[in-house]
Amino acid sequence: MLYHNGPEHNFFITFNPPKIRLFKSIFLIMVYSVNKILAFLFTAGLLLSSVAFAAPKFPFPQQVTYKFGNTATYVDPSVIQSHFDDWKSAWYKDMGDGTARVISPNDSAEMTVSEGVAYGMLIMVYMSSTQADHQSEFDKLYAFWNKYAKSGSESGMNWHVNTQSGKADDGTATDADLDVALALIMAAKQWGNDQYLTKAKKLIDWIKSHDMESDGRVKAGSNWNPGLNSSYVFPAAFQLFYDVTNDSFWKTAISTNLDHMSKCQNATTGLMPDWCSWSDHKATNAGQVSGGSNGYYDDATRTPWRMAWGYYWYGIKEAKAINDKILSWLDQSTFGNANLIWPGYSLTGTSPYNMFVTSTYAGGLGLAMASADNPGYYLETVYDVLANTAGKKSPTSAKGEAYYPATLNILYMLTMSGNLPNFNSMDGLTKYTKTSVRMPSMPEGTLQAVNSGISISGYTEWGAYADKFGVTKMYPDSGSSGIFLNGDGTAVAAIEFRIAPEPTYEAGVELQYPFAGIAVSLDKDNGYHDLSNVTKIRLTYKSQGIIRFAILDKQTIDNGDEGGEPGVYLHPTDDYVTLDIDMTSKNFGTAYDAFVDGKFVVPSWVTNILNRDDAMKAVRGFKFEPKMQKSGYGNIYLRMFELYDADGNLVKDYLDPNAVSIPEIALSGRDFGMAGNAIRYTGLNAGARLTVFDLNGNRIATMTLSGSGEIPLESIVHAKGAYIVRLTDKSFSKTLRIHK
Structure with a gap:
């Protein structure tokens, strides 16, 4: 089910794809x-x-540190225990x-x-x-x-x-x-x-x-x-069998199977198919397995975990080499974060499911980083996903992951955290003291007051925003300028945060979708301006986490898709880099484009895909926001933000005093929107709920509605400024950003 809601229209997909398992052809039935x-x-x-x-x-x-690879010492054992308790109540049956x-x-x-x-x-x-x-x-x-x-x-x-x-x-x-x-x-x-x-x-x-x-x-x-199933290649087990039997056959099994597997890997991505031909090492569907498209699906995704296990226990270099072939593509295609690992890929790295995250893939593929020479913070993002993805509490529960992902979730966390050591050979393994995942702190410099006049490349109207639901943490606090003045007189727009995970859909429950970010308005009144002549935006930034740079355009609001503006995903970087973002028509996606580098795309729930001209004809600003479905740490530091026209000239006349106003919109069916200085709604069921937030994330008004009518802004919003209004009506939900 696709479900979107909340002030920034973050999205959540609850989908437990059926695990199409091994050999669904006709087999002999044994009757006991x-x-x-x-x-x-x-x-x-x-x-x-x-x-x-x-x-x-x-x-x-x-909690021991493996002799080889990267042990995730920040994994909380109580999280593993909680997931195990749920798993046992759902799937273990005496x-x-x-x-x-x-x-x-x-x-x-x-x-x-x-x-x-x-x-x-x-x-x-x-x-x-x-x-x-x-x-x-x-x-x-x-x-x-x-x-x-x-x-x-x-x-x-x-x-x-x-x-x-x-x-x-x-x-x-x-x-x-x-x-x-x-x-x-x-x-x-x-x-x-x-x-x-x-x-x-x-x-x-x-x-x-x-x-x-x-x-x-x-x-x-x-x-x-029928062929090689790479997830059946288990180097740690083969070496262990040699250790307890002294049978050299198991040494041969390691070298033989890893050699075949290496030949089955895609030359660019390093991905291997569910099934691979022994003879020509090409993908085959002879096993009639998941997906049926000769790709990297439910079987193959366990392979990097199996390889990491072999490296953790025995330092098997050939197993590490298998994973190493995946790393470059994995890091680049997922923007350094397991929150963007999708459940299934073609061998060339495209996914038909680029909208939701599951334990099966985030852990299975993400643990390729367990044996990496320099994994950075990638394993932490794997843990963020696994820790915040709960399993079902019973087989019939609507909420939570089903048997296969929920089971692998526990095994993945045990493996990466040093809680799955080789009991047959514990010599040299040392206990560690649990560490912590990254948490945000106040950016360096002196935080400037709102309306202080301090600018980034001439832009002064900056503001940080975040929800106040009690889990998301952000520095500086929501409602501040987000502008810091350094000792050398330079200014930087900056936030650090750990955003909460998106909620799991529950029928009849009002969900609170976390949000955070920093935005810039083109003028102090949040007016709209024609930026049709802008063909390039130049940023100098550094960031961590999945950061989306998006256009705050009028057409998206007119279409009722607030939160679904066209946006570009920024690659994380520890050092400042200068990035030129193409704002021409060829760089605007016509659909949800799987996070193509530098291309403007929209969330999957947006039905009104904008072209470049519609997006740029009326713009009030831009925003930088995290998009991590399962939680995570992130930051954005920005010290240059410039707009250029087709001739390469710096655009400076954006402060058009004749700002475009938001017109009244016509409503039909079940809907709501702005009508002058009132909120107009139509076709609501009894008990529909309207909630108003300020940009600090504080809830300032709540009321129940039904039928059709209008609510004067003055009756619910008393101070001038920008607000977020959310309407929920059974399965219908919509969010608007309004201005008074």
């Missing part, structure tokens, strides 16, 4: 007899009775017969896949703490695994089970088998019981015989090998 089921239950009972329970030796949180499963509702809530059981076992090992040990849950999940194992206990599990009918598709999925073998080895160390290690070794032998080719290539599963 009653005797077979009883035999498995007996096996499960033996397992539970034979494994002694002991306190975890490596209780969560471990079956009441000594087994438990992880609900994987791709086609029904009664579906269970081996992948989910394997992930659950990993999570139970690493989330076991002195307060809550999860060995019992681990054992029950493993009992379910053995109940549906392909070849009896300690073999791989048939990949798909309809737990309503008790039927299982014949054949394993190798990624799940690898995860369970690793989880068993970790369980042996976590609970000090070598029975787990014995079972792991038997499963490793089975994997070698059934899930791997003799030359070390990883198959899709016991019954098929």
Whole structure:
């Protein structure tokens, strides 16, 4: 569902795309007899009775610094714990017969896949703490695994089970088998019981015989090998299997599969397809998997995480090299921030889903930075997304992420934070003291009063603004000028902030969308001016976070799209740079253009796409605002702001005393807008809510409306200035900026 609202029309998409999983073609169905089921239950009972329970030796949180890569020491263990608690209540299901499963509702809530059981076992090992040990849950999940194992206990599990009918598709999925073998080895160390290690070794032998080719290539599963699934290449597991078996085959598996994977990567982006041909290393849909378009989708996106895991644990250089090929494209295309990682890409880096953020991709792709030589602050932005993306509290909840992204969310945070170490080799790992994510502080210099006359390139009418909902933090405070005078007499327009995450849509709940930024008006009365002769804007700036430079034009307001003005996204930079922004027609997008460098685009909810002439014929100013859906730190420091015409001349006659006024607008259907000195509304349901904010983010008036009518501005707004008015009426919402 597309939902937009709030003073700056930030947008939020709630969309949990169905995970189109492995092999949706027809497979052989294995029907278990009653005797077979009883035999498995007996096996499960033996397992539970034979494994002694002991306190975890490596209780969560471990918070150790890995020997290799970049450990995210600012991850809050309480956030991981909260996400785990929600995940366990939604997806872990005790079956009441000594087994438990992880609900994987791709086609029904009664579906269970081996992948989910394997992930659950990993999570139970690493989330076991002195307060809550999860060995019992681990054992029950493993009992379910053995109940549906392909070849009896300690073999791989048939990949798909309809737990309503008790039927299982014949054949394993190798990624799940690898995860369970690793989880068993970790369980042996976590609970000090070598029975787990014995079972792991038997499963490793089975994997070698059934899930791997003799030359070390990883198959899709016991019954098929349609091509290379890069997310099944698990270097950390292969090296661990060598450590516990001393079988050189697993060393070969590392080099062989990473060599094939490298050849499957796109030369420009470094992205790999869900499935890749073993022979020509081109994308193939032989596995009939997610997307169906031979791109980087739900399977492949786990690959950078798998590679980072291998580098964290063992410093596997070939795994790091896989991730390194992705870094340049990733940093450039997402403006250095995981808030702009989209859920799915073509191999050339375009996305059909460039409007929402999910844990599956933000973490999976973002963790390519975990093994980077210089990740900057990128991993912090990955954490911002993961920490502020909640999972469902039950399978039927409308709010929150579903099984697949919610499960990976926990595993990603455990991995990046040093809470998923190799219990088999803890020597040399040191505990760290938790650090903090970046927080804003007051910019340097002396803050100037509003209307002080201090200018940036001749512009004096600057102002900072932010919501006052209680989470967003900004310096200087909302309502100030945002102009700082340095000791050398130079001036800079500046803000630093940490913006709150956008809310998750809930039916019937009035949502408060965070906003912040700094804006400049072309005159003190916020009048509109014809800037048709402006063909270039020159900025000298430095910034962090995702900053959008947007035109405050009249046509957008006339169209009812306040907050959806044409804007350009600025690449973050630690040092001041000078940027020339093309203001000609060729640089204005005709649609939501996926953040093409330097091109003016609008949010996806805007239906009235402006051309250049409409946008520039009446402009009252410009704004710099953060656009980080899942929260984050940012800043903008601006020390030059100049307008140029087609001849390269500096435009100075923008202060036209004949400013264009906002005309009355005609309304039809369910709507509201300005009509002279009144707010006019029409077609509202009973209980519609009108809220008025000042530019400091303070709520100054609230009223309920219904039907049609007018409200004189004087009755709700008593002082001159600019205000934000928001109307919500069931599924309808609209926001205007008004001037008195």
